[in-house]
Amino acid sequence: MTSTAPAGGTPFPGPSTGSSSGLPTAAATAVGLAKTYGRGPAAVHALRGVDVSFSRGAFTAIMGPSGSGKSTLLHLLAGLDTATAGRVLLGDTDLTSLSDTQLTLLRRQRLGFVFQQFNLLPVLTAEQNITLPLELGGTTVDREWMGDLVDVLGLRERLTHRPAELSGGQQQRVAIARALITKPELVLADEPTGNLDSRSGAEVLEFLRRSVRELGRTVVMVTHDAVAASYADRVVLLADGALAGEVTDPTPEAVTSALDALRTSLPVAGVTTGSIPVVRASSGPLGGPNSGSAGGNGR
Ligand SMILES: Nc1ncnc2c1ncn2[C@@H]1O[C@H](COP(=O)(O)OP(=O)(O)OP(=O)(O)O)[C@@H](O)[C@H]1O
Secondary structure: OOOOOOHHHOOOOOOOOOOOOOOOOEEEEEEEEEEEEOOHHHOEEEEEEEEEEEEOOOEEEEEOOOOOOHHHHHHHHOOOOOOOEEEEEEOOEEHHHOOHHHHHHHHHHHEEEEOOOOOOOOOOOHHHHHHHHHHHHOOOOOHHHHHHHHHHOOOHHHOOOOHHHOOHHHHHHHHHHHHHOOOOOEEEEEOOOOOOOHHHHHHHHHHHHHHHHOOOOOEEEEOOOHHHHOOOOEEEEEEOOEEEEEEEOOOHHHHHHHHHHHHHOOOOOOEEEOOEEEEEOOOOOOOOHHHOOOOOOOO
């Protein structure tokens, strides 16, 4: 067991108490964020100065063509890679100012991760997998929170099962519970439905959305799937390492047409800010999760 206290006993600067809730409104912020891989003629500019913030208590999807910088942005938000320029803030904490040890502890204490591969430990039961981050942090299980998670995620009957005895969708729900068990300020999800059939994928997306609406979490998810993105409150679009627009209250149709416009460099319906097309999606009768249909749709 390790202690939850950061190395050297110095606590992380926590979020500021400037707002009425005692927390900054942005769960995470990128400021002029740039990442270049390699040097000279071989340099790849994966991010070219991105300014974006992710509101606390919201579900945001990041979309864009292949190679547009989505994973790079997610990794920098997670403190898993270092920026070439710019800053990443988790609440008010500047990740770019932290040591590797501090980053490791920050990830354990303040972030949750959900991956395409569920990354569960096969020898542990579902319950042991869920509580593993607490074991690693030397923290006791908040049984009430555990119960809430297990109920919301429909896992109560599955807690003694090992991953091999669970369906893909159930395994991903265990992974979501594991990501949420520490009550992280921010949950980062990288293609969480990429390995699931459409029904299990819809369930997982619905749970991610409920974790935001009912459990007060903040989720940022990278996805290639317009229907998956339509479960979010907002879609941030990247193209060629730069912010290329956003869709609020997204429907699958609005997301698809925004992506099509990006790929063909056509102007997008909506308001244009500089070179960035900003699309305001209708929450009208388009049938996506954000148009008010219950329980999510197929993918
Ligand atoms: N470790 C690396 N070394 C060199 N180039 C990299 C590295 N990681 C990413 N890149 C390049 O940076 C650019 C952005 O990559 P990134 O993986 O962030 O894009 P993405 O939008 O997530 O792509 P995809 O949708 O295909 O997963 C790409 O051109 C990619 O080839």
